[in-house]
Amino acid sequence: MTTPHDSRSAVLTGLTGLSDDVSDLSARLTRIGAEVDALTALLRTGAMPAAATSHAVPPLVAPTQSPYAPGFQVPTPTFGPAAPTAPGVGTTPPNTVITNPVPAGSVPGASIPCAAFLGAVPTGTFRPNPAAGYPAPGFQAPGYPTQGMAPMQVPVPPYGVPGYPTPPKVPLSERLSAAFERGLVGRILAGLGVGVTLIGVVLLLVLAAQAGWLGPGLRVAGGGVLAAALAGTGLWLSGKPGYRAGAIALCATGVGAAYLDVLAATVIYHWLPDVAGLLVCGAIGGAGLALAHRWSSQALGLLVVVPLIVLVPVIADGFTLVTACFMLALSAIGLLLQIDRDWLGLFFARVVAASLTLTAAVMSANDDLRADGATAWLYLAVGLLGFALAIGGTLMALRRTGRGAEYALTGMLSLVPFVVASAAAHSVPVAVAGFTCAVVLVVLVYASDTLAGVTLGVRQIWLTAAAVASFAAIATLTGGQAQTVTVLAVATMCAVAAPNLGDTGKAVLFIGTAFGALGAAGFLNGDRLAALIANDQLTGDRLTWEPVFAIALGTTAIAVGYGYQQLTDRDSARVMWCLSGMVTVAAITDLCVSLGVLIDPDAGFRAGHVAATIVWMTTAATLLWYARHNGSTRALTLTAGLVLVAAAVAKLFLFDLAALDGVFRVIVFIVTGLMILTLGSVYAKSLTDDRHQPAR
Numbered sequence: 001m002t003t004p005h006d007s008r009s010a011v012l013t014g015l016t017g018l019s020d021d022v023s024d025l026s027a028r029l030t031r032i033g034a035e036v037d038a039l040t041a042l043l044r045t046g047a048m049p050a051a052a053t054s055h056a057v058p059p060l061v062a063p064t065q066s067p068y069a070p071g072f073q074v075p076t077p078t079f080g081p082a083a084p085t086a087p088g089v090g091t092t093p094p095n096t097v098i099t100n101p102v103p104a105g106s107v108p109g110a111s112i113p114c115a116a117f118l119g120a121v122p123t124g125t126f127r128p129n130p131a132a133g134y135p136a137p138g139f140q141a142p143g144y145p146t147q148g149m150a151p152m153q154v155p156v157p158p159y160g161v162p163g164y165p166t167p168p169k170v171p172l173s174e175r176l177s178a179a180f181e182r183g184l185v186g187r188i189l190a191g192l193g194v195g196v197t198l199i200g201v202v203l204l205l206v207l208a209a210q211a212g213w214l215g216p217g218l219r220v221a222g223g224g225v226l227a228a229a230l231a232g233t234g235l236w237l238s239g240k241p242g243y244r245a246g247a248i249a250l251c252a253t254g255v256g257a258a259y260l261d262v263l264a265a266t267v268i269y270h271w272l273p274d275v276a277g278l279l280v281c282g283a284i285g286g287a288g289l290a291l292a293h294r295w296s297s298q299a300l301g302l303l304v305v306v307p308l309i310v311l312v313p314v315i316a317d318g319f320t321l322v323t324a325c326f327m328l329a330l331s332a333i334g335l336l337l338q339i340d341r342d343w344l345g346l347f348f349a350r351v352v353a354a355s356l357t358l359t360a361a362v363m364s365a366n367d368d369l370r371a372d373g374a375t376a377w378l379y380l381a382v383g384l385l386g387f388a389l390a391i392g393g394t395l396m397a398l399r400r401t402g403r404g405a406e407y408a409l410t411g412m413l414s415l416v417p418f419v420v421a422s423a424a425a426h427s428v429p430v431a432v433a434g435f436t437c438a439v440v441l442v443v444l445v446y447a448s449d450t451l452a453g454v455t456l457g458v459r460q461i462w463l464t465a466a467a468v469a470s471f472a473a474i475a476t477l478t479g480g481q482a483q484t485v486t487v488l489a490v491a492t493m494c495a496v497a498a499p500n501l502g503d504t505g506k507a508v509l510f511i512g513t514a515f516g517a518l519g520a521a522g523f524l525n526g527d528r529l530a531a532l533i534a535n536d537q538l539t540g541d542r543l544t545w546e547p548v549f550a551i552a553l554g555t556t557a558i559a560v561g562y563g564y565q566q567l568t569d570r571d572s573a574r575v576m577w578c579l580s581g582m583v584t585v586a587a588i589t590d591l592c593v594s595l596g597v598l599i600d601p602d603a604g605f606r607a608g609h610v611a612a613t614i615v616w617m618t619t620a621a622t623l624l625w626y627a628r629h630n631g632s633t634r635a636l637t638l639t640a641g642l643v644l645v646a647a648a649v650a651k652l653f654l655f656d657l658a659a660l661d662g663v664f665r666v667i668v669f670i671v672t673g674l675m676i677l678t679l680g681s682v683y684a685k686s687l688t689d690d691r692h693q694p695a696r
Contacts, residue, residue, distance in 0.1 A: 223261035293337050298341075321365070
């Protein structure tokens with residue numbers, strides 16, 4: 001009769017057997033995985049699998065204890081009286097640990113390491129268990145010893161970790177050979193052929209005319225026939241497999257030759273009016289770029305545009321406004337290619353083609369710009385058209401590219417003609433163009449929420465370009481003292497507006513800081529410093545503008561310090577406030593002296609220095625008072641106040657004592673001394689009060 005005890009024993013026995021089977025299966029799978037890993041490592045090193053015999057790998061054995069609970073003892077109940085068994089085989093008393101034999105040559109009870117399997121199974125003590133069926137009698141892993149084994153050593157670390165064998169370096173000759181096989185030689189020869197052929201066309205049209213060879217009609221007709229033949233051959237080759245590079249080169253050469261031929265007929269022989277020549281050249285360039293769009297070949301577009309940048313001035317005998325217009329027409333036609341193409345290289349070539357030719361033309365037309373006549377306004381119109389094409393191309397590209405900053409930076413090359421013109425000549429049209437570009441860029445920055453692809457980086461580039469254009473325009477319209485004051489005014493506006501401009505606030509603040517630094521650099525002018533020491537430097541316009549400059553400089557310094565306090569961290573704000581304070585003290589000194597000289601050239605100079613010294617001491621007293629009531633900036637403010645006291649005393653003895661005389665010397669010493677005495681006594685009393693203040 002089966003008792004409940006026997007039923008429970010049977011269930012436990014079944015569960016124990018099932019657990020052993022599962023453990024056996026897990027061990028077998030783990031061993032298979034280890035062998036696969038070892039084989040993979042051997043294949044990575046390039047060795048044959050037979051080389052694995054040099055790596056000693058311990059065979060996996062079935063655990064007698066659960067690997068997830070080290071030390072766990074498996075109870076093994078018995079069923080009735082034990083039957084006679086062979087030596088070494090029998091039942092195990094309940095609640096005992098199974099002791100298994102170990103392989104020959106190993107220490108009984110020793111653990112076989114399992115860490116080499118990299119966490120595939122939990123760490124624990126494993127012993128062979130033939131009774132569980134693992135390993136099978138006579139089983140031996142192929143290529144691996146089963147006795148006298150050492151822990152497995154993985155021969156190659158995983159990919160990406162230090163020590164992984166780097167692939168062999170390919171020699172330069174082999175890399176060049178591979179590049180040549182990919183068509184590099186063909187592309188190099190094709191590009192070289194385009195350039196050489198177009199130079200030959202230029203020689204036909206220009207040098208032949210200078211030497212009197214052939215007639216004008218034959219030269220132009222020969223160029224046209226050559227252009228048509230090249231383009232036709234390229235179109236014919238485009239339908240044949242393997243001739244794409246040759247077809248692109250031939251078509252680019254034909255388009256360039258036709259463009260130069262029509263340009264020669266317009267500029268050299270004057271057979272066509274300028275407007276008609278522009279239209280025909282625009283159509284030729286448009287056909288070439290349309291073919292590049294159809295073939296999805298940026299190389300074809302580059303081979304059309306780049307050679308013309310170099311060769312068009314040769315045909316037109318230099319850089320002129322007409323040359324600039326021809327290149328601008330080519331750039332305008334190329335704008336159509338950006339509707340559904342992300343071609344940064346061609347965009348760069350287009351912008352450079354228009355900007356470079358116009359810049360060179362501006363540099364050679366200084367007299368026309370200074371005259372502010374119709375020609376100057378025509379230069380203005382051409383420059384603004386080039387700027388509009390660059391901005392339009394940038395906005396079109398931003399819709400489908402991840403390189404918005406590169407496009408924006410390239411588009412700003414269209415401002416180069418205005419910057420160069422502002423440095424070459426003071427011209428109202430140039431200034432108007434600069435301010436117009438700056439306004440357009442600022443509007444784009446703060447209306448960019450409705451524009452696709454305009455990132456913070458693009459907006460910062462536009463803001464910087466607007467600042468450059470504004471500075472160029474200011475330099476064109478103003479000069480001397482007025483220019484410096486205007487620059488400082490722009491710096492003040494930027495610093496005040498920056499905290500209210502969101503994510504572009506810091507960029508505007510940095511621009512204001514740059515303008516402020518340019519304006520403050522004027523204070524280091526030798527004449528201005530000499531005017532603070534000698535009483536014969538401020539004359540003429542300097543006498544009137546100097547107080548205005550001092551006020552503008554002090555206002556800018558305070559505004560910049562405030563902007564940094566609002567937008568930057570505490571340490572940056574402190575440093576900027578220190579610099580701003582120094583600049584403000586210098587500006588106040590300049591204001592006192594310049595106002596005194598403006599009122600009375602003799603007595604006013606000395607009175608101004610008396611006022612400046614008193615202002616220094618007043619500022620120092622204010623800083624020391626602030627240090628007593630604001631613990632967060634106590635050390636910095638206290639240091640600044642003491643330094644200013646020392647500077648005021650040094651000025652008193654090194655300059656005022658020698659430069660001032662009479663009542664002014666008496667006044668400055670008495671007033672300064674009384675201020676120092678008062679400041680010292682008040683500060684000492686405040687320290688005493690703090691010492692006797694009961695602790696809270």
